[in-house]
Each structure stands twice: as C-alpha cells, then as structure tokens.
Amino acid sequence: MNNFKANYKKLPPEFNIFLVLLGLALLFEILGWIFIGQSFVANKRRLIIMILQVSVIGIIAVGVTQVIIMAGIDLSGGSLVALSAIVAASLAQNSSYTKAVYPHLTDLPYIIPVLAGVACGLFAGFLSGNIIARTGIPPFIATLGMLVSARGASTWYNNGMPVSFLNDDFIALGQGVWPVVIFLSVAALFHILMRYTKYGKHTYAIGSNEEAARVAGINITRHKIIVYSIAGGLAGLAGVVTAARAMSAQAGMGMMYELDAIAAAVIGGTSLFGGRGRIAGTLFGVLILGVITSGFVFLRIDAYYQEMVKGAIIVGAVVVDQIRYKKKNTKDKDI
Amino acid sequence: MKEIDKKIILKTEGLSKHYGGVKALDNADFTLQNGEHIAIVGDNGAGKSTFIRQITGVEIPTSGKIYFDGNLVNFKTPSDAKNAGIEAVYQNLALADDLDVPSNIFLGQEETYFNLGPFSFLNAKKMYDKSIEVLSKTGIKIPDINIAMSNMSGGQRQCVAISRSAGFASKLIIMDEPTAALGVQETEQVENIIKNLKDRGIPLIMISHNLRQVFDLVDKIWVFRQGKIVGSVDASTTNSNEVVSLITGIQQKVGEEASFI
Ligand SMILES: Nc1ncnc2c1ncn2[C@@H]1O[C@H](COP(=O)(O)OP(=O)(O)O)[C@@H](O)[C@H]1O
Ligand SMILES: [Mg+2]
Numbered sequence A: 001m002n003n004f005k006a007n008y009k010k011l012p013p014e015f016n017i018f019l020v021l022l023g024l025a026l027l028f029e030i031l032g033w034i035f036i037g038q039s040f041v042a043n044k045r046r047l048i049i050m051i052l053q054v055s056v057i058g059i060i061a062v063g064v065t066q067v068i069i070m071a072g073i074d075l076s077g078g079s080l081v082a083l084s085a086i087v088a089a090s091l092a093q094n095s096s097y098t099k100a101v102y103p104h105l106t107d108l109p110y111i112i113p114v115l116a117g118v119a120c121g122l123f124a125g126f127l128s129g130n131i132i133a134r135t136g137i138p139p140f141i142a143t144l145g146m147l148v149s150a151r152g153a154s155t156w157y158n159n160g161m162p163v164s165f166l167n168d169d170f171i172a173l174g175q176g177v178w179p180v181v182i183f184l185s186v187a188a189l190f191h192i193l194m195r196y197t198k199y200g201k202h203t204y205a206i207g208s209n210e211e212a213a214r215v216a217g218i219n220i221t222r223h224k225i226i227v228y229s230i231a232g233g234l235a236g237l238a239g240v241v242t243a244a245r246a247m248s249a250q251a252g253m254g255m256m257y258e259l260d261a262i263a264a265a266v267i268g269g270t271s272l273f274g275g276r277g278r279i280a281g282t283l284f285g286v287l288i289l290g291v292i293t294s295g296f297v298f299l300r301i302d303a304y305y306q307e308m309v310k311g312a313i314i315v316g317a318v319v320v321d322q323i324r325y326k327k328k329n330t331k332d333k334d335i
Numbered sequence B: 001m002k003e004i005d006k007k008i009i010l011k012t013e014g015l016s017k018h019y020g021g022v023k024a025l026d027n028a029d030f031t032l033q034n035g036e037h038i039a040i041v042g043d044n045g046a047g048k049s050t051f052i053r054q055i056t057g058v059e060i061p062t063s064g065k066i067y068f069d070g071n072l073v074n075f076k077t078p079s080d081a082k083n084a085g086i087e088a089v090y091q092n093l094a095l096a097d098d099l100d101v102p103s104n105i106f107l108g109q110e111e112t113y114f115n116l117g118p119f120s121f122l123n124a125k126k127m128y129d130k131s132i133e134v135l136s137k138t139g140i141k142i143p144d145i146n147i148a149m150s151n152m153s154g155g156q157r158q159c160v161a162i163s164r165s166a167g168f169a170s171k172l173i174i175m176d177e178p179t180a181a182l183g184v185q186e187t188e189q190v191e192n193i194i195k196n197l198k199d200r201g202i203p204l205i206m207i208s209h210n211l212r213q214v215f216d217l218v219d220k221i222w223v224f225r226q227g228k229i230v231g232s233v234d235a236s237t238t239n240s241n242e243v244v245s246l247i248t249g250i251q252q253k254v255g256e257e258a259s260f261i
Helices: A002-010 A015-036 A044-069 A077-090 A111-135 A139-157 A168-174 A178-196 A198-208 A210-215 A220-246 A257-267 A279-298 A303-333 B048-055 B078-084 B101-105 B124-138 B154-168 B184-200 B211-217 B240-248
Strands: B008-019 B022-033 B037-042 B063-068 B071-073 B086-089 B172-176 B204-207 B220-225 B228-234
Touching (some): A044 A257, A077 A139, A077 A257, A111 A139, A168 A178, A168 A220, A178 A198, A178 A220, A210 A220, A257 A303, B022 B048, B022 B228, B037 B048, B037 B184, B037 B240, B048 B063, B078 B086, B086 B154, B101 B124, B101 B154, B154 B172, B211 B240, B220 B240
Parallel strands (some): B037 B204
Antiparallel strands (some): B063 B071
C-alpha cells in the first residue's frame, strides 16, 4: 500500500486529469455501443474534428492559464478573438472582391494580417495589464470591461458586416491540421517558458505571494503587464486561426470562448487562487472539453444538455481546488 | 551629512512615516556602525516594523533622510535597497509557499544560463547546489529542498528566509522578529546564523522581544516607544531593568526582576 502511494506520488500531477479524460472517453464508448451501435473512439474523423474544434479554445487557454497562475483572470479572450479575426480578415482580402474593407490593401502577404491580428490582441492585453497593474482595479472587472469594449469595437470596425473573400494563403492557416499544429506549438512553447525560465518562475511567485515577490525585488507592475499582453496576443492568434478556418470574420465570433478557456485551465488543475497549475494540465483540460462536446454530438443529445454538464464539471473542478486550498492553509496555521 | 563618516553604514535623520493621522514613526535619528549588530526593542505598535519598511524601500517615508554607505539614498522599491546591498527578513515571512526552497532563496535574483531578460533560462542545478550550501551553514535539516514551502515547518521556513538574506546580504541585513514563532532548538539555529554574520563582519539590525536573546547577540539596543526612538544603550553596560523602563516609560524599582516577554 505504501509502495503504491510512493509510486503514485512520482506520477506527474496530470495523471488524475488523464484518468478523467480516459473515463469520459470510455463512458461515451459504452453509451455509443448501447444506443447507437458505433464506436466513439475508433473513428479517426471524429477525433480529428474534435481536436480541431478545441484548438482555438486551447490557444486562448494557454494564455489564460498563465494569467490564473499569477492569481489573475482574463475574461476578454472571446471578444478579442472576434476583434482580431475581423481586423486580420480585413487585411487578408482578395483583390477580385470589389467591396473590400480596404480596397487599396488587398492581396497582402498573409504574414501581415496574421501579425495585425496578434498585435491587436496584444495591444488589448497590454491595455488591460496596465489598468490592472497600475490602478489596482481587480482583473475580473478590468477584463470584463475589455470583454464588452472589444465586442463593441469588432462591431464598429466594419459596421457589423462580416468580412469575407479572403486570400487562399491566409485561409490555409485554418485548414487541415494547421490549427492543431499552432495550438500544440503554443502549448509546448509556454510549457517550456513556465517551467524553465525566469518569466515562469516570477509568474508562479506573484500568484503564490505577491508581497513576497515584491520584496524579493520582482517588478510586479511590469510582469503583470507582460503576462496580460501575452494572454491578449494569444487570444489574437486564436482570432486569426478562427477567421482563417471560417474563411471570413464577423463580430459575433468567439462568443463565450473565454469561459471554455478558463474551464480548460481549471479542469486541468490550475488553481484559481494562483501559484499552482501547468500548461500540460490545461492541454488535458482542453481535450476533456473536446470529448464532452463531440461525445454529446455523437450521442445526438441536445446542445443545452452539453452546456449543463460542462457547467457542472467546471463547478466540480473549482470545488476540488477549494478543498485542496483549504487543506494547504489549515496546515500553515498550526506552524 | 557634510563629512561622511566611513564607519557609519546607515544613518537616518528625522525619519517619519505617517499613515493618515497615525504617526507610526516620528522623527527617528538612528545610526549604525559598520560591523555592528544592534537590536530594536519596543512594545507592539511602537513603530519598529514601520522603521524597517522605510529603510528597505518597501514603503516611502513621509519625511526625513536616509544615508546608506556614505550616500543619501531614496529607495523607491525593495529592489533599489537590495541593489544597494540591504537584505531583509520580514515579520510576515515573505515566502512564496507554492515554490520550492531554491526558488525562494533565489527569488528575484535567479541564476540563469544566458541573459534573455525575463525569458532567461534558469540554471536550476546551480541554484540547487548553492541552496544546499547556504542551508548547511544554518544547521537546519530539510530532507528534500525540491518540495513546496507549504510542506515545511516554521523553523524550516524561517531558516530558508534567513538563508536567503544572509546569502545575498553584502552590506546590511535586517531581521524583523526572526525567532518569534520558533521553538527552542529552531531559535538556536537562527541565532547561529546571526553569530556567523557577526564573524563575517556584516552589520545587523534585529527586532526582537526576547531580551535574553538581545543581550546574548547584539552590541547595542535601540528602544522605540509610540513611534519615537527613546534611547539607545550599550548591551555590555546596561541591564534588563533599564531596557524595560525605556520600553514602558515606567521606572522599574531597584532589585525588582524585569519581566518582559
Ligand atoms: N500600513 C499601515 N496603515 C496604517 N497604520 C499602520 C500601518 N502599518 C502600521 N501601522 C500602525 O503604525 C503603528 C506602528 O506599527 P508597527 O511598525 O507594525 O509596530 P511594531 O512593529 O513596533 O509592533 C501601529 O499603531 C500600527 O497600527
Ligand atoms: Mg512589527
């Protein structure tokens, strides 16, 4: 028994989440055979669609994870997807289309709309970061403001009209396995940044004890601005991928994506109290959301049931986090 | 200071800190010689911690001057004070509980492989080895330094906090009630670190309520009362009665044993 405990402790912390993922897949597999007479897992197409669907959420979730580890929160992800998508799309239009947003700026190399989209998110994150770090307004409020404003800005940008007729090289970024490749690259990069660099260490330190980080000489203001800017930039990248995948952009895109991204982080073991969490966990969190969505579609259950179950899982993950946090704190007290 | 005395490492003139109407620190004139170890004593709320926070850049004084190492200084942030060579152990242990020991010891001054600004890669091996080295000097036993601080005892935590400061302090080290929450054995370990600093010639300011400890460890005792410095006495020529009288402002009767926690 002790031996089992020791071995269990050696496993990466994501092991539990991985078990949940396997359990869900197994559940859908069994239900599939019972109700539909089909396998859930043994369907390559379904798995590919599933991972494609969650890639955009995944890119946002990576940015949100580092924000939550820093004991912050970012609610603006979904709106930034819309704003960045529409800005990127407006610079990726085809010259054959006569009603382009910028008739003189058509057929640009695809890197320009991509950078514009990312920069757009980055700038929004930079604004939120400054407001949070310099005024002390809670991140919840500051990024809620950004959620509303960015959604408004994406409607204002093209008078609420969708932007389409995009160039092929831009569209290619959203096709095939590209969204997955982009998501996994982003996740790998940030896994490394969070674990092996000063950036990651300071992010964990601020989330764990901001005052301690401050007296240790870390420039909290600067660090917070960088972290929120990066979260915004990643939401911008997610917007670019969304526009490329949909081959057009409109102001209603990415609605509620921020909640799925936060859910993925929390399900993946990132603590809302800050200081704890890993990008690898978020990866599994994203996959769990994907399995739920595609499992419900597979079983032909109405979408609102899916939302209800998702909501329950998120609350469950937060409850687990609370219990862990309380345990840790009562332990501190009897020192 | 017109003619700077080389022997003085820290000097404050009229240092004050007001929180709204509360004069937490009022006109403090203080000097510390190089190599000297001093204690600050006083009742709860006397302004001891406030005094420390002004010197270490954690807060900005309402008025007054601070001279450090011969220069008039204006620390805006804790890192300014750190860069000048001041290290502090704060009363409410400034540790990141979710991080491990090396991360805490090197917090804000990490060892890196190559400098890429915030994205520099950490040299975990070097920080691990150095942590083992500084901790071994304290005599504290931590079986695995790669686990989170939240799993450790009060003594282990305090020794990590002190090792961090002692490891980096070049010119001055400040400790705010370093043994307040510790047991007998752990207190001894902390006192060993302090004696070691004395041998290394690093000046120390220690806040303590433990008069036995104060008389054991320091050269000079500074007494604070209600935000003011009310006296400074040599540890070798004074006695606990005199110190207690200064702390309370009430003359002790001759022969009566001083009782002060
Ligand atoms: N941040 C603050 N805001 C308002 N009052 C404070 C603050 N910090 C300390 N004080 C007040 O200043 C006085 C001195 O406090 P402190 O320096 O902590 O005392 P000591 O460390 O000697 O026990 C107390 O009356 C305390 O309530
Ligand atoms: Mg105090």
